[in-house]
Amino acid sequence: MYKAYCFDLDGTVYTGKEPIESAVTFIHQLQAQGIEPFYITNNASKTAEQFQQALAAIQIHAPITHIYSSALATGKYIAMNHAGKTVSMIGSEGLQDALARENVPVVEEGGDIFVIGIDQNLNYLSLAKAAVAMQNGAIFVSTNPDIKFPSEYGFLPGNGAFTELVSQVSGVKPLYIGKPSPVMLAIIQEEHGFAKDEMVMVGDNYDTDILCGITFGIDTIHVNTGVTSTAEAKLKQQQATHHVQTLTDLMPK
Ligand SMILES: [Mg+2]
Missing domain, CATH: 3.40.50.1000 (HAD superfamily/HAD-like)
Known part of the structure; x- marks a missing residue:
């Protein structure tokens, strides 16, 4: 048991x-x-509350303290291992919420750490800035390595695909949390x-x-x-x- x-x-x-x-x-x-x-x-796209609601919808009642998405874990990992360091990021609400929850200071540009999480509105400029940040010595953290995920249309690009792109361009390997x-x-x-x-x-x-x-x-x-x-x-x-x-x-x- x-x-x-x-x-x-x-x-x-x-x-x-x-x-x-x-x-x-x-x-x-x-x-x-x-x-x-x-x-x-x-999955790094949802907040802890959104996962809690998804579980409640199938009659599973879970305390927030028992829900670990790769985004939430990324926030905790940075708070535990890089206290006080600033973060720049690519990512959606799930990641923003996770960093805020751990009081991780997020800055638009020039963070000590650069985090990549899934962002369905991602554009070239964001990827370019990420690649440059790594070349300038930012610590490279990525929420999860999934290259693709299934959808009704077929496989769609996952966070790992963008992370590997930035890694290939910058020559810096990420730490994956997921x-x-x-x-x-x-x-x-x-x-x-x-x-x-x-x-x-x-x-x-x-x-x-x-x-x-x-x-x-x-x-x-x-x-x-x-x-x-x-x-x-x-x-x-x-x-x-x-x-x-x-x-x-x-x-x-
Ligand atoms: Mg599974």
Whole structure:
């Protein structure tokens, strides 16, 4: 029995706006036993309150302190590791809100740190300024490495695509906060004081969720409700600790 269940969201807890019922039931069971789960998503476009509302819409009631988007984690990471440094950024409301929440000073230009998060109104000038900032010695932080994300039209460019563009032009490598980087799990451990053997990462995507848990050194549960099939996950050299079809498989019969 773990004390800190860290759930990925899309493909694990919900698919778009549709709940994954087995996950919702599993989470209700944990809560009934006094275990409040954590929610970890690379999506940096929404605020903590917006994620809380999305979860409430599928009957999951989550405290804000248990919701970790890559934007929120970026704010926490900078506050913990670069206190007092200024930040310039590309990003939407989710990232602006996350930095403000941690009282990180944001400046239009010339910040000590340059953060890139998804911005659907991104333009050439912003990317050019980012590339120049890195060449001038800014610390390069990116919310998440996802190159693309699915939509009804096909794959669309994700934050990783723009981050890699700036990295290629400037010759500077970013620190990614989102999965598979273990930074979000490290922040949960630090803020809530768990031992690693009390923590487990639950997700559908082997290359982000499961690798995140493996890299951090905790147990992992792969669910067959999203991106990576169980068959694919079982072909990987480093395997998840547990493979389940749905989270129903983990419930007492
Ligand atoms: Mg997922």
